[in-house]
Amino acid sequence: MFSKYFGHYLLNRELLTREQLMDALEFQKSVHVKFGVIAVDEEYMTPLQVEEVHEKQKQMDKRFGEIAVDLGYLTNEQVEALISNQKQGHLFLAQALVDREYMTIEQFGAALRDYKIENSLSDEQFDAIRNGSIELLVENILGIEDEEKNSKYGQYLSLFAKNMIRFIDDQVYFEIDTLENPQSENWVVRQVIVGEAPLFTAIGANEEAFLHIASIYAEEELTEVDDLAEDAVSEFLNLHNGIYLVNMSNWGTELTMNPQEVVKNATVSGDVFLVSVNTSKGSFQLILSDKPENILIAQ
Amino acid sequence: MGNNLSVLICDDSILIRKKLRSTLEKCKCKEILEAVNGDVAVELVKVQNPDLIFMDIVMPEKDGIEALKEIMEFNPDAKVVMASSVGTNDRLKEALGYGAYDFIQKPLSFEAIANIIEKVIKEDKVDV
Structure with missing residues (x-):
């Protein structure tokens, strides 16, 4: 990386x-x-x-x-x-x-x-x-001074980087996005983690990046966003979040998560932390928030 | 590994069902049933009573733990293997407490599935 x-x-x-x-x-x-x-x-x-x-x-x-x-x-x-x-x-x-x-x-x-x-x-x-x-x-990318962001999102991002490398693309590269405007994406897959440290998590991607993730995770070439493609990206997020929950449990924080949901042509707004995830075949956004209740997704 | 097992896959993910079905076919299971959520799984169990059930936990409608409880009430001998990415100790204890047969962590490996099938065959001696 x-x-x-x-x-x-x-x-x-x-x-x-x-x-x-x-x-x-x-x-x-x-x-x-x-x-x-x-x-x-x-x-x-x-x-x-x-x-x-x-x-x-x-x-x-x-x-x-x-x-x-x-x-x-x-x-x-x-x-x-x-x-x-x-x-x-x-x-x-x-x-x-x-x-x-x-x-x-x-x-x-x-x-x-x-x-x-x-x-x-x-x-x-x-x-x-x-x-x-x-x-x-990841700590370095987040900025060493920004302890708040590090404590909120550091562990999640580190694991996300590892899982991207493990399951999707070993040429992954993160950039912290400073945009505060609502994000509009062709495809958004979201999953909310609930418990004492709640977290809104979502992958927002255009069709090309979405199909890239889907094809690699499904282990077959997918050329259109059909049920299988939606499911593959959902499963990747679900798998990653599941491993995150295991890590958090090992550190003494018990969390659960809701089922994932795919939304087409969605705009995500609220108090979000955006990370551009660049892969060898295009970029997508990882959208996080420790205030899931304030996140709005409009179509 | 030829066997007479009928197996139910309960997972809301098409991809997981597809991959698991492929693995079970390689293990030459006799019958493979699919359910997209806990409600459908419970109904299928009541009608078909499969030898083995692979059950996801996080699902819309009825989740895997609720379905496990209802299945065990219907048939206390049912073999329900919880298959989830959330392999926390709490979840593991909860599932085993309700009578789950085993717990496997996603991503599912061929070896993990094959080991479970082998274990069930040995216990039930249902192989041909």
């Missing part, structure tokens, strides 16, 4: 164009992450040292790690650590950007450092995010 999120950070900082990012995200599926990229990412080596090792590699039949150790740039322990880190998602993006010549290793490393500084992340927090800690990433 961090890979996609960091890609959008690069886009917003105008270090990449949208086309370059889309191309790199697609291309990263086929790349092999090279040692030099990881060594710079981990700040074990400078880009210049990596270049030097690459030059030496052209002259001798040795691996990158061996040459770097010979030159005193890496220890054997660091080589071992780099091997085990080779599968981190964002490194595939880094390698794709370098291979496509959209960025140099140095520019990527500088952007990573800027990201860390701008988000006031400690080394430990940053490592955890890079290593796939969705909880920390």
Whole structure:
């Protein structure tokens, strides 16, 4: 998830164009992450040292790690650590950007450092995010200062991210939507969680995004929003909410939930918290509110 | 796994019914019935009395717990397996307290369904 999120950070900082990012995200599926990229990412080596090792590699039949150790740039322990880190998602993006010549290793490393500084992340927090800690990433997206939103929606969003990755799309990327106007969507699936911590939950999507979620969850290609498609998106929300209830129960909060409902051409209004959920095949909105009684859905 | 079991699927989700039916067909169950909510399930149980029932919990009209209570009143030996995404301890205790045979967490896996079928066959010795 961090890979996609960091890609959008690069886009917003105008270090990449949208086309370059889309191309790199697609291309990263086929790349092999090279040692030099990881060594710079981990700040074990400078880009210049990596270049030097690459030059030496052209002259001798040795691996990158061996040459770097010979030159005193890496220890054997660091080589071992780099091997085990080779599968981190964002490194595939880094390698794709370098291979496509959209960025140099140095520019990527500088952007990573800027990201860390701008988000006031400690080394430990940053490592955890890079290593796939969705909880920390979601907390970071929500804004560390906003404790209220974190406590209300943080757990729900973290789990939603995990379930999106698990069941729908591993290239998911969240953006907090600051719109306060009522949301109008082709399709809205809603489910209300009731109990001591009530929560209105809904997925709002245009037809294309709706069919994308439905097709993946139903495990068959759905080309029109029929009963099965409506049901598939409903079931995904229901499954996710069910797991959320189990988690909350394990933390001592017992909740139940009402049946889901699908509403066509709906406008949702009230005190809502909106999250744009971007997938590889389009975006939809996750609509949440801790005041379900104030939510209005009009057709 | 050939067997003589008649099985009732009660779930408001078309998708879940479709997937569960496919799994039960692979397990070669003799008869597969479907109900879209608890009311329909109770009526079907009274008429057909299936060997095994897979029951969702969160459903419109009559939910799974209410249906379970009525089914157990009608037939205290009924084997009702609660199948839900809400596998909280409270729900589990509630369902088992009303006499549920078992509880499986969604998403339903082939293994979980097949294990239940195998358990019922062993207990009832109804396989062919």
